[in-house]
Amino acid sequence: MLVLEIGVVVIYGICLLFMLGFSLSQWQLTRLAGRTGPVAAPPPPAVWPHVTVQLPVYNELNVVERVIDAAAALDYPPDRLHLQVLDDSTDESVARAAARVAYHQDRGLRIDHVRRATREGYKAGALAHGLTCTDGEFVAIFDADFVPAPDFLRQTLPHFTSPRVGMVQTRWGHLNENASLLTRLQAFGLNAHFLVEQVGRRVGGHFLNFNGTGGVWRRTCIEDAGGWHADTLTEDLDLSYRAQLRGWRFAYLPHVVAPAELPEQLDALKSQQYRWNKGAAETARKHLGRVWCDASLPLATKLHASFHLLNSSVFAVILLMAVLSVPLLFVRAHRPELKPVFRLAAAFLLTFVPLTYYYYTTWRLAGGPVTGRWFAPQFLLFLAVSMGLALHNTRAVALGFRGRASPFVRTPKLGAAPEGGRPVRRYRTRESGALPLMEGLMTLYFLVGLGAGCYYGDYGLLPFHLLLVVGYGLVTGYALQGLRPQPAPRPVTQPILAR
Template sequence: MLFLETGLVVVYLLCLVFMLGFSLTQWQLTRLARRARPVPAPPAPATWPLVTVQLPVYNELNVVARLIEAAAALDYPPGRLRIQVLDDSTDESVALAAARVAHHRALGTAITHVRRPTRHGYKAGALAHGLAETDGELIAIFDADFLPAPDFLRRVIPYFDSPDIGMVQTRWGHLNEDTSLLTRLQAFGLNAHFLVEQVGRQAGGHFLNFNGTGGVWRRTCIADAGGWHADTLTEDLDLSYRAQLRGWRFRYLPQVVAPAELPARLDALQSQQHRWNKGAAETARKHLGHVWRAPALSVATKLHATFHLLNSTVFAVILVMALLSVPLVAVRAHQAAFEPAFELAAGFVLLLLPLVYYYYTAWQRAGPPAGRWFGPTLGLFLALSMGLALRNARAVLLGFLRRASPFVRTPKLGAGHVPARPAHRYHPREASQLPLAEGVLTLYFLAGLTAGVYYGRYGLVPFHVLLVVGFGTLTGYALRQWLASD
């Protein structure tokens, strides 16, 4: 038994070491972001380059019309702008998109409705197909839930003032942040990425990433990096690393905001999280070795790239720590020999405080809403993140194992608009065993919480409270959906 208990403690400590490394990289990015100065706005180019705006859509009945309207309203010199609606849809949104495209073509807008015979390659395939049918020098990409401002291109294009600038990314805004607690917590997490992490990476000269939308690519950069690949679910992160490993430079503009719709339902968020985390694991497996073999990169950039690519792995580590934490309560209560190890673990937990600094900086920069407090928001965000750990860890495992899966779109309802059809037709399918497993884990972590109080070992009580709240919320949501379906 002592061997088993020793193994539990060692694995738990190794997980803490990984979390410490992740936390320290976020702390350094926060420090860099706080010292960063805005990139000066370059003068407008003497000749504005040809720009193609690509709008990849798939069954987006609720939002495709407003997306096309926003793209058609973009302000850019006459004759220098092309718009492609890359429509792989199979539902009635095809006719709606075709009608809006025809309307704007009649008004003189250079807009085309691009259809493919198959959905091969999903979004990456659609972008590659559209690229072959346009002569644009710069390629702007907007997902269906985005609403770029009319001056977006005039504010972004001047930053391609050097031939080695391959991509310029802007910050995501949130059209429906105040819709619910769920959307507020998503905005809280995304703001940390866009207001701190991306800013810090740029200030430190580390690898940035195209976020899949709200950015502009140089066409020659895409071609030089090998074009769009469909072998990961995060084609944006994949191309970002291939391009930067080829020596291309990226820029990030936090002052330019591209408003977008957040998933308004928990099942939609779970679907999005699965795609993001599985794709990140696939990309890590594909590029981590190339990063460490690249002689031109500094050790600091390689370390930051490592934790960047392994960002989704945090969920797997959290799940392992959570599963081990319950028996460790009993180990600590009955095995005094392990007390030094638990004291060391407590010290490591304190070193995770840089994450609080990271999120607090983002909270400040986003402008804290009146009547809301940072502490409760952070606690609820952590609880939600931990509640998603089982699903996201499963996605990470599938990614590292190279298990193929389709690109599942995130349902959009059209923030601020009446949905064009019942929302239930947009619900993604999920693995039916997961809600049951989440319910079992809720009881498991509740047992750990109870044991900690019983033995008077309170060190893991906050961790178990967050786990119970997070997994319990997901279980309750699944139960409500099951009852509503009867």
């Protein structure tokens, strides 16, 4: 029995060390981000290059026309611009997209509606196929929920002055940040990545990543790195590492914002989180060894790349720590001889210090003091919901490291609301009924942990258990809300477009 109890403590301690290392890496990126000012804008090129804008879509009835119109409104010489709607759809959105493409063709734009016989390779396959149908020197990519500003290309292309710059990424904006608590918390987390983490990586000379959309690639960089691969669910992260391992440099422009839509329902968010976390694990499995075998990379860059690629594994570590924290209370109560060792349990709070600094900087840069939103409640709710998603995301991470293939499931988008109402939800994702049940049971499990801590007078893990109860309780509540019958979408009767 003693061996088992010591094993619990040892595993918990290893998890704690990983979390502390991850938190310190985020703290250093925050420090690096604070050392830089605005990105200087290079002069525009004497002759604007040929650019292809790719819009990969799949069953995007709610937003497909909006993204096509936004791309068509880009302020760029029309003789040097080629738009591609890479449409793998199987529903009525195909007709909508075709009609919108025809409308802009009649206005003189070079725009193609590209269809494939199959969805082979999913998004990566669509992007690769699109490249065979165009001659653009640069390739801008926008997912269906993005609405790029007209000056997007004129702001990004001058940053390709150096021939070794292979990709320019911009910051995501949020069209529906204030739609709900869920969207506000997502915006809070994404802002940390785009306002602090990406900036710190750029300043430190560490690996950056293309975020799948809202960026521009040099075509020769894509080709030199081996093109788009479909063996991970994060084809963007995969290509980013392959390109940078071949010596290409990336630029990041936090002042250029590409607005996009955030998932408003829990099942849509979980679908997105599953893809991101499983894909990150697949990419880590594919490239982590290559990073450490590259003798040209500094140790600091290798460490940051490791935490970058293992970012999704944080959910697995948090879940393991959470599950072990309850028996840890019982072991401590009945093994007083191990009391000095058990003091490390409370050291979990130390990981909050650099993370608090990281997210406080994000909140300040995102205008938190101006909006009047208090930092502490937002930060604690974000942590709680992140912990509540740990069970779902850990499953994705485990499947990613096991190398089990799975389809690319796109995130449902709502688009703009009809006048006087809410957006019509036409697409849903399906989730196994067992997982929400397990998340509900986790809520009860951590309530037991709260009670045990109070019973034994051991309050070191009380904040952790409170966050877990709130997080799993919220996730379970959102899941139950999603089980309610949804009104059927109204039939599409309005004209496809007005000429």
